[in-house]
Amino acid sequence: MATDTNSLRITGKVQGRDIVLKGPLSKDEIRNQVWWWQNLHPETSKEREDRLHEYDNSEKDVITTLGGYYEVPDDSRTPEADELVEMVYAELNQDQR
16 A cells, blocks of 8 residues: 555654654654653764753654644653653554554
């Protein structure tokens, strides 16, 4: 079954950085990319540099999906964060069903 390529791509603005999530991704991959500043093991020098900045909540962190805009919770371990990950996972993995 063919799917619209746009449905497999989600964008966001988190901590002042534009992010693009392209499916399929695992739930852990989604969580790591959305809450990148909380990542304990950054892989690249850019990620290490990004990780050193302090959390800034002066602007809303948002994810844009086909269903609308969703605010990214500050903490990746909350029920709201779990719901966001589930929703993003379902949207990015549509063709895996």
